[in-house]
Amino acid sequence: MKKVAVPEYRVGEKVKLHARAIGTAMVESVYPKTVTTQYPRERKKMPDNFRGYILFEVDKCISCFQCAFVCPANAVRAKEAPNGRYYPTIDYAKCIFCHFCIDSCSGGALKTTKIHDVAYKDMDEMLTLTEEMIEPPEIIREDKKSVEYLIDEKDLHLKRVREVDTLFVAVTPPVEIPMVSQCIDRANCIGCRVCEEVCESGAISSSAENGVLKMKIDTDKCTGCGLCVKECSMQILRLVRK
Numbered sequence: 001m002k003k004v005a006v007p008e009y010r011v012g013e014k015v016k017l018h019a020r021a022i023g024t025a026m027v028e029s030v031y032p033k034t035v036t037t038q039y040p041r042e043r044k045k046m047p048d049n050f051r052g053y054i055l056f057e058v059d060k061c062i063s064c065f066q067c068a069f070v071c072p073a074n075a076v077r078a079k080e081a082p083n084g085r086y087y088p089t090i091d092y093a094k095c096i097f098c099h100f101c102i103d104s105c106s107g108g109a110l111k112t113t114k115i116h117d118v119a120y121k122d123m124d125e126m127l128t129l130t131e132e133m134i135e136p137p138e139i140i141r142e143d144k145k146s147v148e149y150l151i152d153e154k155d156l157h158l159k160r161v162r163e164v165d166t167l168f169v170a171v172t173p174p175v176e177i178p179m180v181s182q183c184i185d186r187a188n189c190i191g192c193r194v195c196e197e198v199c200e201s202g203a204i205s206s207s208a209e210n211g212v213l214k215m216k217i218d219t220d221k222c223t224g225c226g227l228c229v230k231e232c233s234m235q236i237l238r239l240v241r242k
Helices: 011-030 066-070 100-104 130-134 194-198 227-231
Strands: 042-044 054-056 076-080 086-091 110-112 145-151 156-161 179-183 204-209 212-217 237-241
Touching (some): 066 076, 066 100, 086 130, 100 110, 194 204, 194 227
Parallel strands (some): 042 145
Antiparallel strands (some): 054 110, 076 086, 145 156, 179 237, 204 212
């Protein structure tokens, strides 16, 4: 087995190679071509639709549970609040950050942020309750620059700007279309009262008339959450424009 021969350079070639290396180092120190973000001193600039930590606004929630129904990872669950209503909780040990919950929220109660570096002590702490979703987690920032990846015809390089990127996104309010629940076939109602039990706004009530149980929907109280429509075993409830 032969050893690799060590190349022999003349003194002039050594000087040229050392000068080239020093020149490259000086250029990199002024105009670096690396694509590495020096986190936490720098922070990559994220787009407004970045799927990050989720915040919650109680006043906009209609307790429709659509966020829990649509979650493919079963990370969103409903938790009863002191006022008797149910609000979402998120288990970040299960969450895959698809943000289906945000997309499906008709009232805009769930909203995204650019926060992606939340630290937890253990798996149990990753279960974020409703109270913890109302306010963002404690944020300690060391960054002074924002870094943005730019791609031109020749290469990929970074653009560093001496500014701090905001982590909170101004959410465009969803277009609200008032909807209410309506029974389209009263003759097929079996009087199971499931719709009354699941209604969070108290819009559905039942009364007995001549031995027959009849259901009534108060359109003024109905929030159009669609829970009764989902749970109706006879499929005779529909959401219609108010």
